[in-house]
Amino acid sequence: MKTMTNQNNTEPIIDEEFEKCKKRCETLNIPSEHSDKNTDYDCKECGNNQYIFYPKKVDGIYKEIVVPCKCQSIRKTLKRLAKSGLKNIIQKYTFENYIISKKWQTDIKNKAVDFTNQQKKWFYIGGQSGCGKTHLCTSICGKFLSDGKSVVYMLWLNDVKELKSTVNDYSAHKKLIEKYKETEVLYIDDFFKTGKEKDGVVSLPTSADIQIAYDIAKGYSNFCFTKILVQKDISQCLFVNYRYINENLITIISSERSIDDIFKVDEAIAGRILECTDYGKYSINIKPDKNKNYRRKNITEY
Numbered sequence: 001m002k003t004m005t006n007q008n009n010t011e012p013i014i015d016e017e018f019e020k021c022k023k024r025c026e027t028l029n030i031p032s033e034h035s036d037k038n039t040d041y042d043c044k045e046c047g048n049n050q051y052i053f054y055p056k057k058v059d060g061i062y063k064e065i066v067v068p069c070k071c072q073s074i075r076k077t078l079k080r081l082a083k084s085g086l087k088n089i090i091q092k093y094t095f096e097n098y099i100i101s102k103k104w105q106t107d108i109k110n111k112a113v114d115f116t117n118q119q120k121k122w123f124y125i126g127g128q129s130g131c132g133k134t135h136l137c138t139s140i141c142g143k144f145l146s147d148g149k150s151v152v153y154m155l156w157l158n159d160v161k162e163l164k165s166t167v168n169d170y171s172a173h174k175k176l177i178e179k180y181k182e183t184e185v186l187y188i189d190d191f192f193k194t195g196k197e198k199d200g201v202v203s204l205p206t207s208a209d210i211q212i213a214y215d216i217a218k219g220y221s222n223f224c225f226t227k228i229l230v231q232k233d234i235s236q237c238l239f240v241n242y243r244y245i246n247e248n249l250i251t252i253i254s255s256e257r258s259i260d261d262i263f264k265v266d267e268a269i270a271g272r273i274l275e276c277t278d279y280g281k282y283s284i285n286i287k288p289d290k291n292k293n294y295r296r297k298n299i300t301e302y
């Protein structure tokens with residue numbers, strides 16, 4: 001209760017105007033019955049109103065002043081996280097949780113942390129499976145999400161299938177590809193994984209796979225746009241310009257293929273990756289070595 005001291009009397013007197021305003025604020029601050037349906041976040045501070053009222057004297061009169069609750073930014077982050085496609089692994093795969101027992105692990109983690117702090121353009125990590133590539137890339141995404149950036153996760157094999165399936169439906173395809181084209185941060189996991197094996201040999205990406213890679217990196221250009229309409233091959237035009245040209249867009253790529261492997265598939269794509277990773281500074285290649293596969297760590301070998 002706000003009190004004032006009368007100069008002639010030591011008895012405190014109640015500031016009635018303040019008390020009235022405080023009551024009005026209390027009514028306005030009554031908690032909502034429901035938490036935010038989009039995030040299920042329950043905020044004790046604002047009772048899920050997302051705003052908090054408090055009394056303040058303005059020009060000699062007490063008024064109800066409203067301030068946004070700090071849970072608003074938490075809710076935004078949670079929404080972005082749900083949209084990103086990384087909700088289930090983001091808390092598990094952090095820089096802090098990345099287990100280091102060898103020097104090469106320290107080196108690649110430092111590189112990933114440095115990339116995140118510098119907010120550079122593209123990050124590429126390729127090579128040996130099971131060495132923590134997804135972990136580090138997810139850690140980068142987690143940091144960008146908490147910085148307020150929009151992040152989209154793309155699992156190459158699955159999402160390319162979906163893109164290919166909409167090739168003859170212009171608006172559906174455009175909507176899908178725009179998701180990957182425009183997000184502030186795009187994480188492409190298992191880039192150029194084909195999932196196709198012939199006699200135990202993994203096949204190279206098809207020309208359609210390569211074209212989609214171009215499309216996402218390039219985005220729409222007028223030339224390609226016309227070409228799409230002529231050729232009815234909508235998937236042709238989304239990868240190469242937009243994310244490549246736009247300085248503010250961050251792309252993180254993990255792949256079992258090294259940059260040298262990508263060069264064998266398509267020189268132009270590999271060249272752009274090198275260029276955008278600060279001419280290889282943020283491009284990591286983990287050479288094939290089964291001992292680097294954490295999934296094998298408990299095997300006893302004789």
Ligand SMILES: [Zn+2]
Nearest residue numbers: 043046069071
């Ligand atoms: Zn709140």
